[in-house]
Amino acid sequence: xxxxxxxxxxxxxxxxxxxxxxxxxxxxxxxxxxxxxxxxxxxxxxxxxxxxxxxxxxxxxxxxxxxxxxxxxxxxxxxxxxxxxxxxxxxxxxxxxxxxxxxxxxxxxxxxxxxxxxxxxxxxxxxxxxxxxxxxxxxxxxxxxxxxxxxxxxxxxxxxxxxxxxxxxxxxxxxxxxxxxxxxxxxxxxxxxxxxxxxxxxxx
Numbered sequence: 001x002x003x004x005x006x007x008x009x010x011x012x013x014x015x016x017x018x019x020x021x022x023x024x025x026x027x028x029x030x031x032x033x034x035x036x037x038x039x040x041x042x043x044x045x046x047x048x049x050x051x052x053x054x055x056x057x058x059x060x061x062x063x064x065x066x067x068x069x070x071x072x073x074x075x076x077x078x079x080x081x082x083x084x085x086x087x088x089x090x091x092x093x094x095x096x097x098x099x100x101x102x103x104x105x106x107x108x109x110x111x112x113x114x115x116x117x118x119x120x121x122x123x124x125x126x127x128x129x130x131x132x133x134x135x136x137x138x139x140x141x142x143x144x145x146x147x148x149x150x151x152x153x154x155x156x157x158x159x160x161x162x163x164x165x166x167x168x169x170x171x172x173x174x175x176x177x178x179x180x181x182x183x184x185x186x187x188x189x190x191x192x193x194x195x196x197x198x199x200x201x202x203x204x
Contacts, residue, residue: 017055029108033118060121071129088144089199096193100186111174134159151198
C-alpha cells in the first residue's frame with residue numbers, strides 16, 4: 001500500500017512551498033531572472049539547494065510560478081480598477097496611474113515582469129499576460145465607444161498600443177530610480193494613454 005502524507009505533512013509542505021516562492025520572488029526582484037539561481041533562492045529561503053527540487057522540478061518551473069503569481073496579482077489589481085467606479089475614460093486613466101505607481105514602488109520586480117531577460121518559459125508567460133492586459137483595456141475602450149466618450153476605433157488595436165506603450169515608457173525609469181520625477185512621469189504616462197484612446201486628458 002502506497003504511503004499517503006498526513007494532513008499535517010501536506011500543510012507543512014505547502015507552507016514550505018509558499019515560503020520558497022516568496023523568497024524566490026524577492027531574489028528575482030533584487031537580482032533579476034538570470035542571477036536568481038537555485039542556490040541563491042535556496043540560500044535566501046534557508047534551505048539546501050536540493051530541497052528546492054522537492055517542490056519544483058527545475059529552475060524554470062520555479063521561475064514560471066514566481067512570474068504567474070506576481071503578474072497575476074498585477075492583472076487582478078488592474079482589473080479591479082478598470083471594472084471599478086467612474087466612466088470608462090476615468091477608469092482608463094486611473095488604471096494606468098495605479099499600474100505605473102505600483103511598478104515604480106517595486107521597481108526590481110516590475111522590471112523583471114516587464115522586460116528583464118528571462119528564459120523561454122518565462123518569456124512565454126510574459127506574452128500570455130500581455131494578452132490579459134490587452135483584454136482588460138479593450139473591454140473598457142469598447143465601453144467608452146458605446147457611451148460616446150471615445151471616438152470609433154478598433155478597441156483591440158488601441159488596447160495593444162496602450163499595453164505596449166505603458167511597458168515601454170516604464171522600462172528605463174524602472175532601471176534608473178529617480179523619485180523626484182515619479183509624479184510627473186505618471187501624469188505624462190496617464191495623459192498619453194488617454195490621448196491614445198482618443199480622450200482629452202484635460203477633461204478626464
